[in-house]
C-alpha cells in the first residue's frame with residue numbers, strides 16, 4: 001500500500017525492469033539486446049555509427065547488449081566484408097570506446113565471439129568442408145592444426161574482451177556458424193573423436209569453451225548461445241528429446257558456461273512434443289543456470305504479458321529482444337513507461 005492507503009498495482013512488465021543479480025554479473029534490467037549481424041564495419045573496424053546505435057539502445061532501459069557477431073582472429077572467421085573484427089589495434093580501440101559509451105549509461109555489454117566456418121564462401125573452413133546452407137561439400141575437413149588455431153583465436157578474443165572492460169563474453173554456437181557446424185550431424189561427417197555421436201560432436205565446442213574459461217578466469221561471465229532449430233540446408237532439431245538435450249548441455253556446463261542464451265522462433269512454443277516447457281525452461285531445469293531467450297518479443301502477435309509470465313514462473317531469467325529493438329531504439333523504455341512502441 002502507498003502512504004494514502006491505496007493499493008499499488010505492480011504491472012506485470014515491471015518485473016522486467018528489476019535488476020538481474022548473479023554472482024558474476026548484475027544487470028540493471030532483464031531486457032537484453034540480441035545479437036544482430038549488420039555488416040557495417042568498414043575493413044572490420046567499428047565506426048561512430050555503431051557506437052551511436054548501441055549507445056541509444058543502452059540508454060533506453062536495456063540491461064545488457066550482446067553485440068552483433070564479431071570475428072575472432074582467423075582468416076575465415078568473417079562471412080561478410082562488413083563483419084566487425086575483434087582483433088587488431090584499430091578494431092579493439094573502437095570496441096573499447098563503444099563499450100565505455102554503453103557502460104556509461106549503466107547498461108552492460110558482451111561481444112558475441114564468432115567464427116563463420118563454411119558460411120564463408122571463398123575460403124571457409126569447417127569440420128568436414130560442408131556448406132551449412134546447401135549441405136554441399138565444397139572444402140576439405142579442418143586439420144587438427146587449424147582447429148587448434150581457432151581455439152586459440154577464441155581464447156585470445158575473450159582475454160581481450162576482459163582486458164577492454166567488457167562485462168561478459170558470448171560464444172556463438174548458433175546461426176549455422178563454425179561451432180554449430182561441429183554440433184550438427186549434417187555438417188560434421190568426421191570419423192575422428194570430433195565426429196560421430198552428439199558427445200563427440202560437442203567436443204570441439206567444449207575445447208573452445210575450456211580455452212575461453214582459462215583465458216578469462218573463473219569469475220568472468222561466460223555465455224553460450226545455441227538453437228535447436230536449424231536453418232538453410234538442415235532444418236532438423238539439433239536434439240530430439242530432453243535426454244539428448246541433457247547430453248548436449250552437461251559437457252558445456254563442465255566447460256564453464258555460466259549463462260545459456262537460447263534462440264527460438266517463438267518463445268511460447270514447447271521445445272518437445274508433449275512438454276509444456278519451451279527451450280529456455282528445459283535448459284534452466286536441466287542446468288540450473290540462468291537462461292536468456294528470444295523469439296518474437298515485441299513483434300505483432302507476441303503478448304508481452306505472457307512472456308513476462310515465463311520470467312515470473314522462473315522458466316527464463318532474461319528476455320532478449322532483436323528486431324523490435326533494432327527498429328525502435330527506445331523500445332524497452334517505451335514498454336517501461338507504457339507508451340506505444342514502434343513496429344519492427
Ligand SMILES: Cc1cc2nc3c(=O)[nH]c(=O)nc-3n(C[C@H](O)[C@H](O)[C@H](O)COP(=O)(O)O)c2cc1C
Nearest residue numbers: 034035036037069175263294295296297321322323
Ligand atoms: C538480420 C538478423 C541478423 C541476425 N544475426 C545474428 C547473429 O549474427 N548471431 C546470432 O546469434 N543471432 C542472430 N540473429 C538472431 C537474433 O539474435 C534473434 O535470435 C532473432 O532475431 C529472434 O529474436 P527477435 O524475434 O527478437 O528478433 C539475427 C537476426 C536477424 C533478424
